[in-house]
Amino acid sequence: MKSASELDAADALAPFRNLFVHATEESDLIYLDGNSLGRQPSAVGEVLERVVHGEWATRLIRGWNEGWLDISGSVGDLIGALINAQPGEVTLAENTSVCLYKVATAALKTQSDRTKLVTDSENFPSDIQILKSACSSAGHNHRLEVVDTSSGDDPMGQLVAALDDSTALVSLSHVSYKSGWRWNLGEVNELAETCGALVLWDFSHSVGAIPIDVATERVGLAVGCTYKYLNGGPGAPAFIYVSTDHPQLVNPVAGWFGSAAPFSFDPASPPATGIERFLTGTPHVVSAALVEPGVQMLLDAGIGRVYEKSVALSERFIELSDQQLANFGFEVRSPRNSHQRGSHVALFHPYAQAVGLALINEQSVIPDFRPPDLLRFGFAPLYTSFADVDTTVHRIVDVVESGGIDRWRDENPLVP
Numbered sequence: 088m089k090s091a092s093e094l095d096a097a098d099a100l101a102p103f104r105n106l107f108v109h110a111t112e113e114s115d116l117i118y119l120d121g122n123s124l125g126r127q128p129s130a131v132g133e134v135l136e137r138v139v140h141g142e143w144a145t146r147l148i149r150g151w152n153e154g155w156l157d158i159s160g161s162v163g164d165l166i167g168a169l170i171n172a173q174p175g176e177v178t179l180a181e182n183t184s185v186c187l188y189k190v191a192t193a194a195l196k197t198q199s200d201r202t203k204l205v206t207d208s209e210n211f212p213s214d215i216q217i218l219k220s221a222c223s224s225a226g227h228n229h230r231l232e233v234v235d236t237s238s239g240d241d242p243m244g245q246l247v248a249a250l251d252d253s254t255a256l257v258s259l260s261h262v263s264y265k266s267g268w269r270w271n272l273g274e275v276n277e278l279a280e281t282c283g284a285l286v287l288w289d290f291s292h293s294v295g296a297i298p299i300d301v302a303t304e305r306v307g308l309a310v311g312c313t314y315k316y317l318n319g320g321p322g323a324p325a326f327i328y329v330s331t332d333h334p335q336l337v338n339p340v341a342g343w344f345g346s347a348a349p350f351s352f353d354p355a356s357p358p359a360t361g362i363e364r365f366l367t368g369t370p371h372v373v374s375a376a377l378v379e380p381g382v383q384m385l386l387d388a389g390i391g392r393v394y395e396k397s398v399a400l401s402e403r404f405i406e407l408s409d410q411q412l413a414n415f416g417f418e419v420r421s422p423r424n425s426h427q428r429g430s431h432v433a434l435f436h437p438y439a440q441a442v443g444l445a446l447i448n449e450q451s452v453i454p455d456f457r458p459p460d461l462l463r464f465g466f467a468p469l470y471t472s473f474a475d476v477d478t479t480v481h482r483i484v485d486v487v488e489s490g491g492i493d494r495w496r497d498e499n500p501l502v503p
């Protein structure tokens with residue numbers, strides 16, 4: 088195994104680390120939770136200054152005609168460039184939950200002769216709730232089937248078995264929030280297409296870390312968070328992608344910003360024909376503007392290089408965990424095949440929460456915990472170094488050897 092310092096010295100993406108804010112009082116902090124909330128790009132400060140102190144303070148209402156009106160689409164197009172969508176196929180809107188509801192309901196309504204929506208048990212719990220709501224709203228006795236893929240044995244085989252000619256829609260998270268399992272986009276799309284079903288992807292845990300090519304992988308519908316690997320900030324608006332192959336989809340939450348002429352103030356204004364039809368109300372201008380710097384950095388870095396480093400970082404972490412942590416009761420619970428994994432690695436430990444709290448409070452390492460017994464370590468390639476990986480493993484050993492589990496096992500914070 089090469090040394091971390093050799094790998095960091097040869098890393099073409101290393102300079103990007105300095106384009107993020109690092110608090111000086113925590114210079115040894117290792118942040119491995121970018122799969123939950125990405126670090127802040129330094130350029131965010133300038134954008135905030137421009138939008139809040141420049142545009143809002145001085146241009147006031149004139150701002151709408153000077154870029155705000157189209158901000159969902161212009162930032163959407165940048166995200167589109169990252170996933171090889173055409174201009175006009177991606178928009179920012181609300182949050183992933185609401186976007187998922189809109190697109191799932193729209194898709195189900197176009198499939199009135201088919202009543203089944205298929206997802207899997209490892210999908211994000213809120214997505215499963217939302218998909219249930221979409222079934223209730225679609226109005227054709229739609230029902231949700233949740234395929235139990237929790238064993239991790241042949242999820243694709245289990246999905247194949249669940250699809251039939253009653254399937255209207257398949258909706259999955261490209262990368263599972265817990266184990267990091269990654270579906271093969273092209274394979275699932277082809278399978279669903281053969282059955283006559285649509286597919287709606289949640290790209291929250293893959294966009295910005297894993298290459299996605301919606302054109303060649305024939306992705307029709309997708310949503311995703313912008314506050315994870317896109318580094319858009321807490322509560323940043325989500326994105327919706329609807330391919331131009333699906334003009335028949337109608338936004339079930341129609342409102343003025345999704346209409347062809349919002350400023351006609353005419354309740355009978357027809358829906359817009361492009362992706363704007365999935366908007367509802369006034370866009371979150373300030374938050375939308377803050378999404379741009381993180382996406383631009385990924386475009387500058389090149390998603391191919393980002394992914395190459397993601398694989399190298401996670402493989403190193405897996406190898407070191409096997410060597411140094413297995414004896415302490417840790418077990419890698421993410422797929423070992425990098426083609427089946429996102430950019431985070433889940434480690435099982437019976438006292439995972441206590442280990443996580445000790446890492447955060449005593450060791451300056453931030454992973455996160457998912458109940459009942461998993462720690463997640465997210466490797467955001469633009470700001471994570473190979474030395475971070477090695478140091479993290481050493482600090483985990485330190486926690487266990489120094490009795491950290493006993494010090495933290497009775498704590499139960501509000502956000503795990």
Ligand SMILES: Cc1ncc(COP(=O)(O)O)c(C=O)c1O
Nearest residue numbers: 182183184185211260264289291
């Ligand atoms: C895969 C996935 N989908 C959806 C969501 C929910 O996103 P939001 O709360 O922004 O609607 C999350 C949040 O972490 C997520 O991880």
